[in-house]
Amino acid sequence: MESKDYLKDLSEIKDLMNKSSRFISLSGLSGIMAGIYALIGATIAYWLVTTSVRGYLILDGKIFRLCLIILFLVALLSVITGIILTTRKAKKHNTKIWDATSKRLVINFLIPLIAGGLYILIMLSNEKYGQTGALMLIFYGLALVNASKYSIGDIRYLGYTEIILGLIAALMPGYGFWLWVLGFGIMHIVYGTWMHFKYDRSN
Structure with a gap:
């Protein structure tokens, strides 16, 4: 009996240590919404491009600026939705939304993302547009993998997927x-749905 209690205590200690070193309040629904926002934004951008005078992507002028605005709005809505849903989940489980672990998560996520964003802007300023999509996928994937050690480990698999898709985009x-x-779009919805049923619905 004492042996069973000892093993139970060890399991509880391990669980507490894991929770204290990982930010586990990320909402699966936020991933789903981010994917939906991306699909809506892509649909609008595609419509703008295909209904332009030339019928293909014009990488300067009004249409290009509109595509950048759409991209910014997609990212902004995704961040706002993620904060709202994650905060709601944290309150539900009576956990802190902003502590040392979440700070490390944000920092490790932003370092590759900001570096990649600046690199993409430099490429665009030099009128090198062809690899923009590939670079976005690769640096975003790297950001997810880098941040995964401070959150739910499943995030790294989404990161690996984004990196692979980015490399394929670079080749094609x-x-x-x-x-x-x-x-x-699609991978965020798939990932968010998986995370929602694996973590959100089970708690």
Whole structure:
């Protein structure tokens, strides 16, 4: 009997240590919503491009600026939704939303993301547009993998998927838009649904 109690205590201690070193309040629904926002944004951008005078992507002028605005709005809505849903989940489980672990998560996520964003802006300023989609996928994937050690480990698998899709997009630039849709849209919905039923619904 004492042996069983000892093993139970060890299991509880391990669980507490895991919770204290990982931010586990991320909401699966936020991933689903991010994917939906990406699909809506991609649909609008595709419509703008295909209904333009030339019928294909114009990488300067009004249409390009509109596509950048759409991309920014998709990212902004995803972040706001993620904060709202994650905060709600944290309150439900009576856990802190902002502590040392969540700070490490944000820092490790932002370092590759900001570096990649700046690199993409430099490429765009030099009028090198062809690899933009691939670079977005790769650096976003790296950010997820880098942050996964401070959150639910499953996030790294989404990161690996984004990196692979980015490398494929680099090899096949003509399919960059559709791979972007697959990575930021569909894969987010698939991942968010998986996380929702694995973690959110079970708690």
